[in-house]
Amino acid sequence: MADRAFQVDLRGVVELLSRHLYSSPRVYLRELLQNGVDAITARRADDPSAPAEIRIEAPGHNAEGVLRVSDTGVGLTEDEVHDLLATIGRSAKRDQLGFARHEFLGQFGIGLLSGFLVADEIEVVTRSARGGGTVRWTGFADGRYRVEAAAEERAAPGTTVTLRPRQGAEEWFGVRTVTDLARHYGSLLPAEVHVGPTPITGAGPVWRRGFDSPARRRAALDAYCVELFGFTPLDVIDLDVAEAGLSGVAFVLPTAANPAVRSAHRVYLKRMLLADDVTDLLPDWAFFVRCVVDAEELRPTASREALYDDDLLGHVRESLGAALRDWLLALAETDPAGLRSFLRLHHLGVKAVAAHDDTLLRLVRDWLEFETSAGAMTLAEFGRRHPDGRYTTDVDEFRRLSAVSAAQGVGLVNAGYVYDDAIVTRLRDLDDGMDLRRIDPGDISTRMGTLDPDAELALRGFQRTAQEAVEHLGCDIVLRTFAPASLPALYLTSRAADHSADLAESRAAADDLWSDVLGALEPVLAADRPRLVLNHTNPLTRRISALTDPGLVALAVQSLYGQALLHGRHPLRPADTAVLNRSFLGLLDWAVHDGADTAEGDA
Numbered sequence: 001m002a003d004r005a006f007q008v009d010l011r012g013v014v015e016l017l018s019r020h021l022y023s024s025p026r027v028y029l030r031e032l033l034q035n036g037v038d039a040i041t042a043r044r045a046d047d048p049s050a051p052a053e054i055r056i057e058a059p060g061h062n063a064e065g066v067l068r069v070s071d072t073g074v075g076l077t078e079d080e081v082h083d084l085l086a087t088i089g090r091s092a093k094r095d096q097l098g099f100a101r102h103e104f105l106g107q108f109g110i111g112l113l114s115g116f117l118v119a120d121e122i123e124v125v126t127r128s129a130r131g132g133g134t135v136r137w138t139g140f141a142d143g144r145y146r147v148e149a150a151a152e153e154r155a156a157p158g159t160t161v162t163l164r165p166r167q168g169a170e171e172w173f174g175v176r177t178v179t180d181l182a183r184h185y186g187s188l189l190p191a192e193v194h195v196g197p198t199p200i201t202g203a204g205p206v207w208r209r210g211f212d213s214p215a216r217r218r219a220a221l222d223a224y225c226v227e228l229f230g231f232t233p234l235d236v237i238d239l240d241v242a243e244a245g246l247s248g249v250a251f252v253l254p255t256a257a258n259p260a261v262r263s264a265h266r267v268y269l270k271r272m273l274l275a276d277d278v279t280d281l282l283p284d285w286a287f288f289v290r291c292v293v294d295a296e297e298l299r300p301t302a303s304r305e306a307l308y309d310d311d312l313l314g315h316v317r318e319s320l321g322a323a324l325r326d327w328l329l330a331l332a333e334t335d336p337a338g339l340r341s342f343l344r345l346h347h348l349g350v351k352a353v354a355a356h357d358d359t360l361l362r363l364v365r366d367w368l369e370f371e372t373s374a375g376a377m378t379l380a381e382f383g384r385r386h387p388d389g390r391y392t393t394d395v396d397e398f399r400r401l402s403a404v405s406a407a408q409g410v411g412l413v414n415a416g417y418v419y420d421d422a423i424v425t426r427l428r429d430l431d432d433g434m435d436l437r438r439i440d441p442g443d444i445s446t447r448m449g450t451l452d453p454d455a456e457l458a459l460r461g462f463q464r465t466a467q468e469a470v471e472h473l474g475c476d477i478v479l480r481t482f483a484p485a486s487l488p489a490l491y492l493t494s495r496a497a498d499h500s501a502d503l504a505e506s507r508a509a510a511d512d513l514w515s516d517v518l519g520a521l522e523p524v525l526a527a528d529r530p531r532l533v534l535n536h537t538n539p540l541t542r543r544i545s546a547l548t549d550p551g552l553v554a555l556a557v558q559s560l561y562g563q564a565l566l567h568g569r570h571p572l573r574p575a576d577t578a579v580l581n582r583s584f585l586g587l588l589d590w591a592v593h594d595g596a597d598t599a600e601g602d603a
């Protein structure tokens with residue numbers, strides 16, 4: 001039985017390309033440009049002095065109303081036309097083993113078909129630089145094609161591809177659209193491209209041009225960034241990855257960016273635009289730059305709209321990450337003010353890297369200011385001032401404890417924001433590391449002064465009354481002296497106390513059986529109840545402790561309790577809110593009755 005060859009239904013293939021491969025029919029122009037550039041590359045390999053020109057005519061430029069793309073490339077012989085243009089998937093741009101030849105943009109052998117996204121007929125008139133006459137090939141969207149000698153000989157080698165716009169696809173052929181598309185994809189191409197009379201290509205990538213001075217170069221790059229991305233960059237970082245033949249620039253954003261959103265970068269492959277929304281070029285954390293790069297060796301996916309994610313791309317990502325890191329370190333050495341303004345904007349990104357990178361961790365330690373109980377300062381500075389410093393990973397806890405710990409000489413760092421925890425923990429692992437320990441609120445009360453035994457004895461009665469006033473709130477009254485004297489009372493929970501308070505609350509809410517189990521646990525933890533520490537150096541607290549009316553003592557202590565909770569931003573339980581209200585109203589009542597009577601009496 002004889003073997004048979006596959007038949008291809010071209011309409012099915014075009015349908016596949018348009019619906020599933022390309023994001024828009026506009027890619028037809030890119031594919032035509034690309035074939036022109038490749039043909040020029042092939043011709044110049046034999047004859048380096050051959051011209052490198054591509055002329056595009058939009059339908060508005062000629063009487064026939066067709067789109068023409070003419071190149072001065074290598075052209076095709078009649079045999080090549082039969083072989084290459086009529087076989088889907090056949091490409092002259094692969095070597096004998098089928099690998100893409102790296103000097104060419106194309107490789108898949110399907111690009112020309114994209115003409116069928118916008119036209120029913122594609123005509124190719126070509127004359128090979130390697131000899132033979134001018135050949136005319138016409139392909140139809142229904143799968144037929146025709147090859148014949150052209151009516152007219154071309155004066156010089158090269159190819160002209162002609163598309164007659166399909167009805168309904170005219171929007172892709174306006175002079176303006178064609179010019180914009182050519183510029184979008186082709187403005188950096190290493191050939192002279194015109195659309196009608198309008199030049200599309202110029203002096204090539206800005207970052208590779210020669211300039212009189214670094215200042216001029218910077219000004220040109222700034223202007224390029226404004227034109228491309230609409231912002232003036234904080235700084236410009238040169239990028240270079242030799243293994244991928246990659247060069248380009250990273251523009252540092254002048255405003256804070258959302259670290260959860262990966263930046264979109266503009267990527268050219270062999271100077272043809274691949275896409276302007278490539279997100280996987282840089283590591284995740286590099287959200288503070290937008291890049292423009294051109295690479296010789298990176299590979300496109302078949303749609304040519306994204307990068308193929310291979311080892312080389314992985315290597316590029318790593319190298320570009322390292323370049324950004326080196327830039328930061330150089331900034332620390334040469335332009336501290338610049339680094340500080342950078343950090344003010346982009347601290348989150350830097351912290352994210354520092355969480356797994358020692359070099360950046362040192363940079364954060366030495367340059368980034370943290371909120372501390374002694375004011376804003378770097379962790380390095382904090383470590384020098386407070387060798388026995390502590391940190392908290394809870395912003396509320398920081399607010400609660402910072403004044404007291406400052407007054408007591410315990411340095412406290414607010415490490416309550418994203419990545420802070422990882423950073424302070426990892427500081428220990430550095431060879432010149434610092435040992436910040438996490439604060440336990442219990443630490444604070446052990447640093448408070450006790451009363452002398454006589455005073456303590458004299459205040460027993462007061463302490464008992466005070467304890468009764470807050471007993472139902474699950475809290476212990478403690479009398480101490482501590483700074484600042486302006487603070488009458490402090491509500492302290494330790495971690496164990498927090499747990500036991502949770503337990504008591506769940507017990508109240510739980511069913512009987514579970515409640516028993518929880519109840520059995522409670523005595524173990526009860527020793528560590530939250531404490532209301534009354535400050536005996538505070539004049540108000542002293543006066544309260546000297547009151548004789550037990551009712552008034554209870555009211556006063558309960559309002560100190562409520563005030564301490566509010567001051568420390570502790571969550572309020574319903575019982576707490578009730579006590580706050582009751583004590584406030586009670587004191588008010590006392591003030592307008594007893595207090596007012598006294599005032600009248602005095603008068």
Ligand SMILES: Nc1ncnc2c1ncn2[C@@H]1O[C@H](COP(=O)(O)OP(=O)(O)OP(=O)(O)O)[C@@H](O)[C@H]1O
Pocket residue numbers: 031034035036039071073074075076084085090091092093105106107108109110111112113159
């Ligand atoms: N302007 C041109 N000049 C010379 N040869 C051309 C031209 N356009 C197409 N060809 C030939 O036709 C072949 C098929 O072109 P096609 O655009 O379909 O695929 P490709 O460029 O090889 O790969 P890709 O699908 O990646 O674009 C090319 O390999 C090339 O040999």
